[in-house]
Amino acid sequence: MLSMDRLIGEFDRALRAVAGVARSSRPSPGEGVLESELGVAERAQAAALMRVNHVGEVCAQALYQGQSLTARNEEAKRALRKAAEEEEDHLAWSADRIRELGGRLSLLNPVWYAGSFAIGAAAGTLGDKWNLAFLAETERQVEAHLSGHLEALPPEDRRTRSVVEAMRADEAKHRNTAIQLGAAELPSAVKLAMRFASKVMTTVAYRI
Ligand SMILES: [Fe+2]
Numbered sequence: 001m002l003s004m005d006r007l008i009g010e011f012d013r014a015l016r017a018v019a020g021v022a023r024s025s026r027p028s029p030g031e032g033v034l035e036s037e038l039g040v041a042e043r044a045q046a047a048a049l050m051r052v053n054h055v056g057e058v059c060a061q062a063l064y065q066g067q068s069l070t071a072r073n074e075e076a077k078r079a080l081r082k083a084a085e086e087e088e089d090h091l092a093w094s095a096d097r098i099r100e101l102g103g104r105l106s107l108l109n110p111v112w113y114a115g116s117f118a119i120g121a122a123a124g125t126l127g128d129k130w131n132l133a134f135l136a137e138t139e140r141q142v143e144a145h146l147s148g149h150l151e152a153l154p155p156e157d158r159r160t161r162s163v164v165e166a167m168r169a170d171e172a173k174h175r176n177t178a179i180q181l182g183a184a185e186l187p188s189a190v191k192l193a194m195r196f197a198s199k200v201m202t203t204v205a206y207r208i
C-alpha cells in the first residue's frame, strides 16, 4: 500500500515535470560551455529539438513513476528510482536550455505525462522482467533519437550539444542497468509499436 506522503511526493513530481520546473541534482553540462552566435533560424531549430527532448523527458518521468509504483523487486525499485532522479536532471537541463534559446515548452505536456504514466503502470503490472524489458527498449530508442538530434542540431551550438551528449550517456547507462537487472527481450511487434508512438510524439512536439 502506498503511503500518503509517497503519493503527495509523486504528485508533486508530476506537477513539476509538466510545468517545466524540475529540480536538478547535477549542474547542467551546458553551464561551462560558452554560448555561440546563432542565427534566428538556428536558434528556433535548436529550441524545437530541445522541446522534443523535454517532452521525451516528461514521458520518462511518467514511465519511471508508473513503473516504480508497481515494481516488486527491491533492487529493481532502487534502480528505477536512481534512474528517475537522473531523468529529472535531464528534464531540468532541457527546460533551462529551451528558455535560454528563447523557445517554449510543449503545450501538451499534461497529455504526454498522463499517457506515459498509464503505459508505465501497465508495464509494471506485467512483472519486473517485462517492466525492465520495456524500460531497456525505451532507453535504447531515446538514445538513438538523441543521436539523430546531434546530427540535426546546429554544429556550432556547443552548449545545447553538450546537454544532449550527457543525456545520451545517461540513457545508455539506464539501458544497461535494466538489462543487468534481468530485462527480457520485447517481441518485435511491441518494439515497432513503441517506435510508432514515439514518432507521433516527436512529430507533434516539434510543433506544439
Ligand atoms: Fe532522459
Ligand SMILES: [Fe+2]
Residues within 6 Å of the ligand: 060, 083, 087, 139, 170, 171, 174
Ligand atoms: Fe533514461
